Amino acid sequence: MQKQLGDWGEQKxxxxxxxxxxxxxxxxFHSRxxxxxxxxxxxxxxxxxEVKARSKTSYGRANEVISKNKIQKIIKTxxxxxxxxxxxxxxxxxxDVICIDFYDVVAKRVQQDFSKLVYDLQWIDNAFTLDDELFNLE
Incomplete structure (x- = not known):
């Protein structure tokens, strides 16, 4: 399900x-x-x-799950x-980071048209910098 949701988020x-x-x-785009x-x-x-699409979860919103380690990998890439x-x-x-947060838990085994579900979309311009300063991921 995460792959389907992630692919849809990237297309969006x-x-x-x-x-x-x-x-x-x-x-x-991949690098080592x-x-x-x-x-x-x-x-x-x-x-x-970076695109993050997440269904409703207690683990946090899409902009809250981008780790410092992930940012360093993006910068090096x-x-x-x-x-x-x-x-x-x-x-x-x-x-930049584009975050898509769904209000409901998305079914894991059902093929869905995610565009028909209710979601928030947030485009965070200049989310972080080359020197790894987080200043816009809130």
């Missing part, structure tokens, strides 16, 4: 980014350090996006991406 985020005028450069869900550009600006793609070397970069 891609639609949102495209509507905002971003061009999607890569999805699920970790993964970045979406890499998008707008003019000479590159954005690395972004640095790897930039080293491998020199055409983006002059771009300004930022890290």
């Amino acid at each position: 985020a891609v639609m949102l980014l495209k509507q905002a005028g971003y061009e999607i450069i890569a999805q699920n 350090f970790g993964e970045i869900d979406i890499i998008a550009k707008q003019a000479d600006h590159l954005t690395f996006i 972004a640095q790897y991406f930039l080293a491998e793609h020199s055409s983006f070397s002059q771009f300004s970069c930022q890290f």
Whole structure:
């Protein structure tokens, strides 16, 4: 279920980014350090996006479950991406998080159209920085 929910969340985020005028450069970009869900550009600006989709849970909202370790992996993967793609070397970069929180527990074994369920969507612009400062994940 988590994979289905996560895939749906990423698709929703891609639609949102495209509507905002971003061009999607890569999805699920992997390195030996970790993964970045979406890499998008707008003019000479590159954005690395983590997508979190969660059903109602006592374990916290989507923006509360991004650990310092996960952030470090995203940053290292972004640095790897930039080293491998020199055409983006002059771009300004930022890290955003798109959070999708469902109000109800989502059934684990039932194929669902998640878009028909009630959810909150939050786009956290500049959620963290290269030096690992958390200042916007609240």
